[in-house]
Every structure is written in structure tokens, then in C-alpha cells.
Amino acid sequence: MTAEGSRSEAAEELTIAPLNIGPDEIAAFIAQVYDEYPHGSSFVPRWTGPFLKHIIFDHPQFTPDHALGAYMGDQLAGLIMAQPYAVHMDDRRVEGAYGSWLAVTPQAAGQFAAIKLLQELQARLATHGAKFMVGVAYHSGPGVGLEFWESYARAFPKEISQGANLKYWARVLDGAAFAGAVKDPLLKLGGFAARLRPVLRPRATAGIREFVSDDLERCQELLAEAPARLRTAPSLWELQCAPSLDQGPQTLVLDRGSGPDALSMFHALPMEDATPLRVGIIEHVCTSDARDRRRLLAATLWRLKQSGACLALLPQKPYIGASEMLLAGFVPYDADFKTFLMTLNDTVPPQIPAGYDLLVR
Amino acid sequence: MSDEKQTKILEFIRTLKSGNESVDAETDLIATGSLDSLSVMELVAFLTDEFEVKIAAADVTPTNLRNVATLTALVEARSV
Numbered sequence: 536m537t538a539e540g541s542r543s544e545a546a547e548e549l550t551i552a553p554l555n556i557g558p559d560e561i562a563a564f565i566a567q568v569y570d571e572y573p574h575g576s577s578f579v580p581r582w583t584g585p586f587l588k589h590i591i592f593d594h595p596q597f598t599p600d601h602a603l604g605a606y607m608g609d610q611l612a613g614l615i616m617a618q619p620y621a622v623h624m625d626d627r628r629v630e631g632a633y634g635s636w637l638a639v640t641p642q643a644a645g646q647f648a649a650i651k652l653l654q655e656l657q658a659r660l661a662t663h664g665a666k667f668m669v670g671v672a673y674h675s676g677p678g679v680g681l682e683f684w685e686s687y688a689r690a691f692p693k694e695i696s697q698g699a700n701l702k703y704w705a706r707v708l709d710g711a712a713f714a715g716a717v718k719d720p721l722l723k724l725g726g727f728a729a730r731l732r733p734v735l736r737p738r739a740t741a742g743i744r745e746f747v748s749d750d751l752e753r754c755q756e757l758l759a760e761a762p763a764r765l766r767t768a769p770s771l772w773e774l775q776c777a778p779s780l781d782q783g784p785q786t787l788v789l790d791r792g793s794g795p796d797a798l799s800m801f802h803a804l805p806m807e808d809a810t811p812l813r814v815g816i817i818e819h820v821c822t823s824d825a826r827d828r829r830r831l832l833a834a835t836l837w838r839l840k841q842s843g844a845c846l847a848l849l850p851q852k853p854y855i856g857a858s859e860m861l862l863a864g865f866v867p868y869d870a871d872f873k874t875f876l877m878t879l880n881d882t883v884p885p886q887i888p889a890g891y892d893l894l895v896r
Numbered sequence: 897m898s899d900e901k902q903t904k905i906l907e908f909i910r911t912l913k914s915g916n917e918s919v920d921a922e923t924d925l926i927a928t929g930s931l932d933s934l935s936v937m938e939l940v941a942f943l944t945d946e947f948e949v950k951i952a953a954a955d956v957t958p959t960n961l962r963n964v965a966t967l968t969a970l971v972e973a974r975s976v
Binding site: 639644645646647648649650651653654682683686687689690691694 | 929931933934936941952953954956961
């Protein structure tokens, strides 16, 4: 048999099936794949087994169809995963999924594994009642990040739409650690400069505490009131704090005695640039009161800093003014992030509305 | 018409990736690694625009993408 013949047969044999390895092995596989591609200009995420276990595998609505592998014979050649995720779309709650963690080994690049994984994931999620899948991509390496999703959207515009560029606010939490961990000279300089304005233990902490189950209804209302057409609609499980920041997202609330007036949802993600660094991702800060937001944000930043994060990122939201963020020590971070929406059901509008406030994982 | 389509498809595939310059009408595009996930999607976008056809993600199979002839057959099958 010729080498060409062998490769041709392998292409036919690629099968997609639920992953048969655990979260630790999945995290190691993703890291190995990311390292096999040249890294882009953004930080490379280093998912951990406990974090993936918590947000995906421990989710009450998780099924084996939420974590798929592409197999060449017995060999794992790629994977994709999704976590159950609901949104408010205008006035209705819609069940769907947040899809990400797409990783395909360079050896399988000619087998269309990425396309097959995505197709199969969408088909299987639809059988579980998911009406959409949403995801965020950025330049973390060719073939595994933004380039793939953008190409997919160009090829199949009816199946996937991309939202406007997603921009972030960035707050350096530990200037020295950040400067030492990044490659870019400007970021290094920014890290050193940030030492002049460190994140300090907040003084006004009265009423700020971790989410408890009695907060559910009010927290869901706060998220539903966000002035955006498409916004996160979390369940009790998603609002509950993971055992630690290392294991999953946390929720803080500001409660003056009559229930939460504000909430923040955040997690910490190990990443790598010149050296490993820990980045805090603030997913949501919900309140209509700017002063409450400042207090809660200060408490959230402090928690992240205490956990060893040296940088915090917060997606820019149209209803939070730039002056407020600049006063809080944030600076605009314009790396190329994009949100993608795949509709799995024709009751969901095929385009991402201009105003959205979605999860970022 | 089919010959014209074949020629256009072949010319486009030759521009897709370095190393594709020597691709001809009989080349097995899968076996030679002339297409990967990214270039396949560029190819689908090209076919959709150039021949005004609707190609679904489910059409992206090794059988349909095997060579220029199978791609031409796909375009003709999906012509509206």
C-alpha cells in the first residue's frame, strides 16, 4: 500500500464520538495541540482538568454529546466541547450551548476533522433541545482559533454568523508579575507602569458576599435586566460558586439586607505568554447603579489578585461608560476577539444582535 | 460548461496553498493533503460565489472533495 493510499483510507475512517478520556487528559491534549501550532499574538489558554470538569462535565445538563472527539482508529485526533448555556433573547429564555475548546492535531489537518466535529456537535446538541450555540474565538494559533471560525462563517454564512468585534477592558492586578510574564514590549511597559496604581484591598466591603441559593431569583432578574437583546440566563448551578477559583467561576453579590442589588460573575484562567500567567475573566457585572458597580468591581479585582491573577479582563459593554472604567484603572484592550452564533432551530434569529451580553470562557 | 467549471475550480485550488501549484485534474486532493479544514472552507466560499450554488457543511466529505471532477459534480448537483 502506498503512503497516499494509506492517508486516503484514514480520511474515510475518521469517526466522531463522545470523548472517552477524562478532564485531565482532555486538558493535556488541548495543551499539546496548542503547542504544536505556532502561537499567535495573544496569550495561550492553559485549561486545567478540574476547571473543565466543573464547567462542562459536572454541569447538570451535560450529556456525552457535549464533548466529542475525532478518532483516527483508536487515536484521538481532535476534540470539541460545549457547556449547556441559556440566554434571554428579548423576552424569552432560550436553551442552547456555549461551544469552544476546539483542538485538532496538525496530523489530522487534511481530514476535515474540525468541520466534522463542529457539524456533529451541532447535530447532537439539537437533539437535546439546544436552539443555538454561541462561542468566542481569538487568535490563539492557526487552525484552532479565530481563523477557523471566520473561514467557516465565510463558507457557510447561513449556518453561522459573527457579531461585532468583542473588545475588552484590561486591569493589571500585579504589575511586576505581569511585566515579567508577557512578551510584547508595550505590554511589559504597561505592566511596570501599572505598579504606580496597584489594586488594593477595598475598604467598602459591607454587604459584599458570595452567592447563596436564596439569591437565585434576584440574580436572574439582574442579568435579565441587562440592557442588551441577548443576555446570559444562568441556572442555580451556574451561579453557585465553584469550590475555589482554581476549579471554576465565582459569583459575588452586593446585598444591603434585602437581597442582591448587584452581582459579578468571574473566573481565573491560567494562560501562557513569555511565561505562565493567570488571567481573571470578569464575565458579568450587573447593576444599574454605577456606585454599586465600582464597589463590586473593586471586590472582584481584589479576589482575583488574591488568587494570583496578574491581569483582569472585562468585555466592554455598551451600558458601562469608558470614563467609569478608566477611573477604575482599566485600559482598552483591543485584541481581535469575535463572537459567533450558530442557530440550531429556526425560532432563533440567525444574526447576533448589535447589543449582547454573553458569557466568555 | 462542465469543462469550464473544472478549469475554474482547478485554478482556484492551485492558489489555495503553497505546494498546490502542481495539482492537476486527476490529483487526489485528500491523499496529497492539498486541502485542509481552512482551505476547504475557502474553496466552499469560492464555489458558492462563483457558481451561485448552495453547499452545506454536510457536503464537506472526502468523497465530494476527492478531486476536481467530484467537486464539479458537487457543484452541478447543488446548482439551483
